[in-house]
Amino acid sequence: MADHDHPQGEDAHDAHGSVYRVAGALTITRAATTQREIDALPDPLTIDLSEIERMDTVGAWIVYRTVRDRHAEVIGASRDEVSLLKQVGEFDHPVKVHPEEQASFFRVLSEIGEWMADIGTTLLGLLGFFGATLIGSANVIRRPARRFRLNAVVTRFDVVGVRALGIIGLMSFLIGIVIAQQGAVQLAQFGAEVYTINLIGRITVRELGVLMTAIMVAGRSGSAFAAQIGTMKITEEIDAMRTIGVSPVEALVIPRMMAAIVMMPLLAFWAIVTALLGGGLFVWFDLTIPPLTYIQRLQEVIPMTDLWIALIKAPVFGFIIALAGCFQGMLVQGNSEEVGSRTTTAVVQSIFLVIVLDAVFAVFFSSIGWK
Amino acid sequence: MTPKDCDPIITVRGLDNAFGEQVIHHDLNLTVCRGEILGVVGGSGTGKSVLLRSIIGLQTPDAGEIEVLGENMIDRTEDEAKNIRRRWGILFQNGALFSTLTVAENVEVPIREYFPYIEPPLLDEIASFKIAMGGLPADAGPKYPSELSGGMVKRAGIARALALDPELLFLDEPTSGLDPIAAAAFDQLILSLQRRLGLTVFLITHDLDTLHSICDRIAVLADKRVLGVGTIPELLALDHPWIQEYFNGPRGRAAAASYEHEVVA
Numbered sequence: 001m002a003d004h005d006h007p008q009g010e011d012a013h014d015a016h017g018s019v020y021r022v023a024g025a026l027t028i029t030r031a032a033t034t035q036r037e038i039d040a041l042p043d044p045l046t047i048d049l050s051e052i053e054r055m056d057t058v059g060a061w062i063v064y065r066t067v068r069d070r071h072a073e074v075i076g077a078s079r080d081e082v083s084l085l086k087q088v089g090e091f092d093h094p095v096k097v098h099p100e101e102q103a104s105f106f107r108v109l110s111e112i113g114e115w116m117a118d119i120g121t122t123l124l125g126l127l128g129f130f131g132a133t134l135i136g137s138a139n140v141i142r143r144p145a146r147r148f149r150l151n152a153v154v155t156r157f158d159v160v161g162v163r164a165l166g167i168i169g170l171m172s173f174l175i176g177i178v179i180a181q182q183g184a185v186q187l188a189q190f191g192a193e194v195y196t197i198n199l200i201g202r203i204t205v206r207e208l209g210v211l212m213t214a215i216m217v218a219g220r221s222g223s224a225f226a227a228q229i230g231t232m233k234i235t236e237e238i239d240a241m242r243t244i245g246v247s248p249v250e251a252l253v254i255p256r257m258m259a260a261i262v263m264m265p266l267l268a269f270w271a272i273v274t275a276l277l278g279g280g281l282f283v284w285f286d287l288t289i290p291p292l293t294y295i296q297r298l299q300e301v302i303p304m305t306d307l308w309i310a311l312i313k314a315p316v317f318g319f320i321i322a323l324a325g326c327f328q329g330m331l332v333q334g335n336s337e338e339v340g341s342r343t344t345t346a347v348v349q350s351i352f353l354v355i356v357l358d359a360v361f362a363v364f365f366s367s368i369g370w371k
Numbered sequence: 372m373t374p375k376d377c378d379p380i381i382t383v384r385g386l387d388n389a390f391g392e393q394v395i396h397h398d399l400n401l402t403v404c405r406g407e408i409l410g411v412v413g414g415s416g417t418g419k420s421v422l423l424r425s426i427i428g429l430q431t432p433d434a435g436e437i438e439v440l441g442e443n444m445i446d447r448t449e450d451e452a453k454n455i456r457r458r459w460g461i462l463f464q465n466g467a468l469f470s471t472l473t474v475a476e477n478v479e480v481p482i483r484e485y486f487p488y489i490e491p492p493l494l495d496e497i498a499s500f501k502i503a504m505g506g507l508p509a510d511a512g513p514k515y516p517s518e519l520s521g522g523m524v525k526r527a528g529i530a531r532a533l534a535l536d537p538e539l540l541f542l543d544e545p546t547s548g549l550d551p552i553a554a555a556a557f558d559q560l561i562l563s564l565q566r567r568l569g570l571t572v573f574l575i576t577h578d579l580d581t582l583h584s585i586c587d588r589i590a591v592l593a594d595k596r597v598l599g600v601g602t603i604p605e606l607l608a609l610d611h612p613w614i615q616e617y618f619n620g621p622r623g624r625a626a627a628a629s630y631e632h633e634v635v636a
Contacts, residue, residue: 028536031497032488056536057504057568058497065496087567091503097475097495099513335517337470 017044023051026059038066050076060084129327133257136249149255156259160221164267168216172271175212176278179203184287193287197297200279206306209272211358214317217264218350222325225256226346229329230339257322264318265311272310305370313361317354324350377404380539380571381426386435388421395421397595408565408572410582413592419575423543427461428452440539457485459539460532464547466524468516474527475512478502481534505530506560522553542574546581554578558585579626
């Protein structure tokens with residue numbers, strides 16, 4: 001096969017134009033070279049196919065377009081080649097290949113416009129979704145015996161809460177150690193290592209325990225909510241539910257939301273305890289403060305309000321994470337690619353909202369005197 | 372049952388495939404001749420798609436020999452495989468178009484991969500005549516697969532399969548999910564492409580109309596092997612219950628009747 005895949009395009013030119021003689025095979029393998037050789041020849045051009053052995057549709061197309069664009073003359077073509085040339089000619093419709101591009105100024109303008117419109121519809125949709133979940137919750141509360149899906153809720157509790165204990169515990173434990181270690185190094189410069197306990201206690205209880213848990217839950221469960229619901233949307237399971245008369249909000253969204261709202265404070269508390277444990281171990285081994293003293297000091301330096309702040313914030317964060325996850329899942333339509341992009345959006349959105357709300361909470365609680 | 376003047380383009384000998392305990396194929400033999408349209412039929416779960424995947428090298432069989440275009444498909448190196456892949460085109464059941472590329476870019480993918488030196492203007496022209504060959508309208512080129520209907524996805528898939536002027540075309544249920552008019556048009560497209568380009572077509576189908584109207588021979592998969600290969604009358608002469616049920620069931624009879632009408636008219 002290798003032999004006759006190399007046609008010798010011979011070109012001869014004189015005052016009356018040029019002749020391109022193809023010998024061997026004219027196929028896609030030689031398309032680039034053949035085209036370049038033909039382009040190099042002056043008009044009027046004659047293509048001699050008398051010594052050709054094989055021609056495929058791409059080869060025929062090259063001959064055809066040369067005839068079409070440069071009015072070249074084809075000589076020596078056998079019946080097969082003539083019919084192939086005719087056949088490819090039949091498919092010469094003006095087919096567009098690339099999408100039309102606008103001028104860059106208008107493109108930027110329209111992109112900004114689309115972006116703004118997108119933000120508007122997303123916010124409106126989120127509000128509508130929030131309303132739908134409220135109505136769904138009201139329905140469940142009114143008829144708990146019939147509408148409350150115990151099995152679904154318990155499954156979600158397990159997936160969102162129990163199965164997250166290991167990773168959240170490990171993460172918080174390590175964060176406790178890091179805070180203790182960094183704090184001890186800095187405070188040692190002032191001879192104030194003993195205040196490391198204040199640092200660990202207040203920062204983990206008031207801020208980091210909840211925040212890190214929220215980030216972990218967003219990455220672990222918020223993304224799963226979006227992916228699960230999005231996949232169900234694509235496979236038309238949600239449509240099937242609706243036609244059977246099961247409300248997707250009640251069956252899918254409310255159990256997930258409940259799981260996130262109930263599990264977040266528990267997980268946050270667990271995270272706080274393990275972070276204090278990690279910090280305590282570091283303090284014990286590095287600063288040789290015995291555990292009993294550590295616990296006693298913690299009791300003295302952490303005001304009870306710190307824990308209340310954490311436990312108030314946690315369910316709100318859980319709600320935000322579940323809302324963003326389920327909402328993005330419900331927005332999926334079309335292809336499976338969208339599941340991925342919506343899942344990403346859900347995680348980014350929920351972490352962003354959690355941090356914004358955390359700042360709002362920080363200002364709020366300080367101003368009511370919970371310092 | 373292989374015709375005497377057969378120039379084998381695919382040869383499968385003693386193929387065994389199993390997933391764990393579940394045996395899909397046992398000692399399966401099949402020969403596809405150059406220039407024919409071979410239809411492969413069989414009930415659900417008889418391993419039609421597994422057979423296709425074994426032949427095109429997406430799945431390594433447990434035992435057996437597979438030869439495609441004269442090359443051994445088992446234990447070959449990646450380079451050898453590339454040479455064979457250039458000479459066939461495959462239409463997957465759901466089109467398998469790359470969703471982030473337009474139809475035209477999808478058609479250009481195999482050409483770019485093997486012939487990167489073709490200049491963009493020529494490349495675009497090749498893509499657009501392949502698209503026209505697949506029977507797509509002029510405005511389909513810049514569209515994304517998600518904007519196409521089921522029938523158009525299949526046509527775009529066939530345009531991509533034809534990109535490198537293959538000798539051999541594999542089609543996995545080309546007419547499934549199409550309405551009868553689109554399915555009939557697609558059958559005619561396959562037939563006309565096969566006649567024009569001298570293709571060999573290996574076609575998996577459930578569509579009795581496709582079998583009647585375009586297939587030269589039909590291979591029946593059942594009981595983990597190929598029960599028989601031949602034209603419909605030849606297969607019916609085998610007197611196997613599944614074959615009888617398939618071609619003489621209510622749908623089979625209807626398809627046969629409409630095809631005879633067509634021939635008489």
